[in-house]
Amino acid sequence: MTIGSTSAAKRDGAAQYDAVIIGAGFSGMYQLHLLRDRLGLNARVIERGDGVGGTWYWNRYPGARCDSESHSYSYYFSDELLKEWEWSERYPQQPEIVRYLNFVADKLDLKRDIQFDTTVTGAVYDEKANLWRVSTDDGETVSAKYLITAVGCLSSANVPDIPGRDTFKGKWYHTGQWPHEGVDFTGKRVGQIGTGSTGIQAVPVIAETAKHLTVFQRTANYSIPAQNHPLSAEFKAWAKENIDEIRQTMRASTNGHPFLINERKVFDVSAEERRKIYEKAWEVGGLRFRASFNDLLLDKAANDTAADFLKSKIGEIVKDPETAKNLAAIDHPFATKRPPIDTGYFEAYNRDNVSLVNLRDTPIVEITENGVKTTDGEYELDIIVFATGFDAMTGSLLKLGIVGRDGVTLNKAWEAGPRTYLGIQAAGFPNMFTITGPGSPSVLCNMPVAIEQHVEWVADCIETMEKDGIDRIEPTEEAVTGWVDHVNEVANATLLPQAGHSWYLGANVPGKPRVFMPYAGGMARFRGICDEVAEKGYEGFVLSRDKADSQAEAVNA
Template structure:
């Protein structure tokens, strides 16, 4: 039993010397000893399975439950991390929390879990999401089939046996006819290749691989690179703890206040009583969120009426701001009204007009990139210990022993935080080193960008299913809702194959090409592709093909297409 605060001490080497860091005490709710009960090794005789799942987050846990408990399959789930949680196992940076509201950032498949679990805040923090996933895993007895500390280094399809052979860093080999990747869309950290990083004399961290014992910023001069969703969450918390924070901004960003706060007992009761309606609305909408989008165009009302609607949405906070009008993401003029509203808010909040201007986005419209939500992000720039550096006017030249050198001078730092995002959607899959039929590498098949059918399969890779892969709604959607749809579809597909005594299913090249065209058409019907620096296009990773990756045609529309494909005998797939 824990009787007092835990104070972590870590000794680490970054190639520039060794340091001890004394970290802030962990809250009791952050300590999850249940993770230690998951086995990390298996016996050689147990290495052949009906299905192998990679990743122990929302996707992998639900897929394990469906295949094992509903279809009765022998399943092994492999997880690189030392505990379950998926993306949330690694993302523990200061301020890390979900931007979907807690009451619908959860599973909907179990009434018992739905009614028993209680969230504490409107937007759950990283530790609470991990606690929730551990609760679900324990409730369903999933951990006995989860293998932690197991990094997959290669997966290849054997044509002779129609089986996947999965190899791990620890030298183990697993075999199964079906391989399901549940590695998430935002799980491969993107650390920019900056000259001199290896010479830095302090510590540096990426927000997507944060030390689990935390980082103590007390008395430190901190430099944060990046002001996307992650940087916007992290900056206020770091600024409150550090001696000084220098924020190196690559792209000015819009952000809407989260209006986070505790959930009352009345809130909990109301949500639990209305979950059938909540889930129905979430599944029937565009983005998997259970709130209504206005049917009114932003251009159909007067300036005064429009501002009243935006102000109401601003005070409500969060992603609901996008729902104030129907055409914010499809009509450039409408989008400009939303963009201008937020630009004016930035000028109202930030007291220094020059800083406010540098924080004001001019190169893209609101929500054409991922729309962040925040807790006092713009207010942070009114602090005496915060400095904004605009990298568009003074780019980084190199990392030095003492800090970061830009074209205008050197900033001395003790700690560098890379809030530079991820190699999104394709990165986590390519990192698995997957080879399909005839030993074709996935990296070669996707050399010009991902080519999938429904975001679920890639031609040349039989029996490989990708949960929320490129070409599916994924990051444009409330993820648990998208995940459940994908997992249910995959489960039904595998059930169909087994009932028909069929061994293989593979997306046909023509079906994939037509789907890619449809994904492009759906994106081009919106303003999303106009944000040239968006990671939706892979623009944040040098050398990555510029392809709009998620499906922007709407979650309900996508679900109907998937159901029609299955109902037509899995049209577009080669099954044998």
């Protein structure tokens, strides 16, 4: 265990802080900075890894790269940080993102208050003391008035429980738990299961050195070329000179990106003009393709035009007709699942050492000692790569052993699906805040933008509580129910729920409740709702303070 320099008050032999933050990624680092350096609170971050980075600390798989443009994938709370750091390319790779987060941590002197190599094993609310008791794997228990979970939306690996998995004599890896020393594929027969955004990034890189790569496709997927490139000196200068404009654009946009969705509708233009728009967007690459028209996620007929275009591109790129057909057998509307961007994904299938197995036609029966057996035969392998994603949005939270008022666990409270107010708090768990939790835009957004909004809202809330002598805050059940209903209503107004096997719905994890988890109303709209709630004295929350006779006085209901 590596411990920083924060001194904490001792109570009942245990360290006591004003706030305990779980996780040292984008969220936890910024939350520590605001609570410690702006509010002067005594805060401690507990981090499972031995360094900062959060999701990017763990996701070191081949080809791991951000799908937000680098100049927007940054903290925008500090012009100084923006002017001092330089990204090297349009879409940064994992090592560069980790270097960036270490740069920020060192610049703000954050590491002295981060406890590394420590896993939280439980967090129990002590109602009498109004404290969260947080236990760790080294036997330590610390307490704090405020508990803030900054564990990330995509950090709990989903390893499929395929029969025979543990009998495999070769090596198997999950992309979200990649060995820090890397994996040498040279001369190896590799099987990759999964073709989501992670798998799409990994395939071309693994193919470069593997003797043979067999890709087991569970669900065919759209993908748009990243058109990645080194950033020019001119662009770097422009980004530094236009910080305010970029910040304003990201905050005004639906998805927190540095561009706005075009206001035109698909059928406002002719088929010929539409094709030209899509071709130009393909050449620009990345998520800007999705911004070509404003009704792609609202109108199935409009969406079909984009889907057909992208499927046609697969046919143009992939030489083998059968492989192209299987890759284009996509069963969901475009962008209703996370829309991947790639560097040479479809082109990789033109290599002699890459083959595709369509698991819709020939499902996996089991993993054997020697490889993967489908209904069509056995594929002998030396290495299996599970690119099967995450138990998204709730998985990492539910592993923390959180227990709220009256001994109710978060797992029990969410057994039918996550229930939050604004993605920030859950009823029955006073003074516990979740950063980019279920019910917030989070994964439908450029994450640093969503993170900054949530972290700043939480810091402002805690500042108000401390200034006004408020002891606890939690949402009412009515507010939670109303918000969950609103999240569902907004999602159902789009095509998003039509991807029935999406991790947005938790459908990639057996036994997980099928509930649409992120807020699909857009980042700008969500920010306005949160601001209005705060301006109305934290409407929908109950704020209370302790009296001398221990009776709670409701401040706001």
